[in-house]
Amino acid sequence: EIYTLSLHDALPISSWAKLMAGFWDPDKGSVNFGGQSLKNIPFSQLMQEISYVAQDNFLFDKTIMENIRMGKPDAKDEEIIEAAKAAQCHDFIMQLDRGYQTMAGDAGDKLSGGERQRITIARAMLKNSKVVILDEATAYTDPENESHIQTAINNLVKEKTLVVVAHRLSTIKNADEIIVLNEGKITARGRHEELCESSELYKSMWEKHVSSMDIA
Numbered sequence: 001e002i003y004t005l006s007l008h009d010a011l012p013i014s015s016w017a018k019l020m021a022g023f024w025d026p027d028k029g030s031v032n033f034g035g036q037s038l039k040n041i042p043f044s045q046l047m048q049e050i051s052y053v054a055q056d057n058f059l060f061d062k063t064i065m066e067n068i069r070m071g072k073p074d075a076k077d078e079e080i081i082e083a084a085k086a087a088q089c090h091d092f093i094m095q096l097d098r099g100y101q102t103m104a105g106d107a108g109d110k111l112s113g114g115e116r117q118r119i120t121i122a123r124a125m126l127k128n129s130k131v132v133i134l135d136e137a138t139a140y141t142d143p144e145n146e147s148h149i150q151t152a153i154n155n156l157v158k159e160k161t162l163v164v165v166a167h168r169l170s171t172i173k174n175a176d177e178i179i180v181l182n183e184g185k186i187t188a189r190g191r192h193e194e195l196c197e198s199s200e201l202y203k204s205m206w207e208k209h210v211s212s213m214d215i216a
Contacts, residue, residue, distance in 0.1 A: 011184045017135040017165045021052040051124035055136040057116055064093055065100040067119060071126035080126060086155040087122035088148040089115065114145025121152045132156060133163045137171075146170075169209045178202070 011019075018024050019031050022038050031038045038046065051071075059067050068080045075083075081100070084090040092115055096102040104110060104119075111119070117137060124132055137149065150171065153162075166172050173192045180188040180195065180202050188199035195202040 013165050013167075013181055013184075014135055016181075017052075017133050017163070020163060021050055021133050022046045023052075049130050051127050051129040051132045053117075053120050053124055053132065053134050053137050057120040059104040059111070059116055059119065061103060061105060063098075063101050064096070064104055064119065067104050068122045068126060071123035072128070075126055080122075083122045083126040084119075086125055087118050087152040088155075089118035089122055089152075112145070114149065117145070117149055118152055121149070121156055125156050129160070131161045131163065133165075134171075135165045136167065137164075169206055 015024070019026055020033075022031075022033075022041070022043055025039060033041060033046065033049070060070075065077065065080055068083060069075050071083070072079070077100075081090065084093060084100075093100055093102070102110070121137075134153065137153070146168075153171075156162075162175075164172050164175065172178055176191070177189060178192060178195055179186055180199055182201055188195055188202060190198065192206075196206060197203075
């Protein structure tokens with residue numbers, strides 16, 4: 001296992017992700033990465049190993065090209081375009097007034113939430129870290145953008161370890177292991193099919209999710 005967590009208090013689900021990314025230190029217990037406590041790993045070194053994609057991703061008021069290049073400052077333009085294609089954002093970028101040279105605007109406000117998300121995933125692809133943490137990455141996206149983002153995620157995680165925090169269960173259905181949290185505590189773990197059989201909470205959540213998709 002890459003991560004081991006020993007936390008004594010129940011935590012909101014996104015707090016787990018921030019602890020695993022090293023953004024916070026636990027008040028009690030410990031978070032280990034590769035057998036080492038995160039407290040003993042320099043943050044700069046940890047960031048070389050981890051890409052973190054949140055539901056609200058900040059883009060700088062730079063060009064789209066430069067925003068993606070932040071994942072790998074010495075990347076060539078061709079590498080950035082390849083990452084954008086894999087992240088399902090090349091087509092909409094090319095429809096912008098100046099393509100990759102279009103300014104993202106203050107905090108990326110010239111783009112939709114789903115478009116910002118895909119650019120952030122392109123940045124993570126370019127970074128090519130071993131571990132990717134997706135913290136509610138599809139929380140606010142519409143069905144069309146969710147489909148694009150899911151394809152981008154599938155491209156992103158090849159030969160990587162992916163940790164996904166999600167309430168939208170279609171995002172995690174094919175995961176190798178799903179951990180079910182209730183009020184900050186683990187109540188079940190396993191693959192999707194197993195949990196539908198063994199966890200009443202997960203089964204209920206899945207049925208509600210499928211029902212909401214049918215209504216939409």
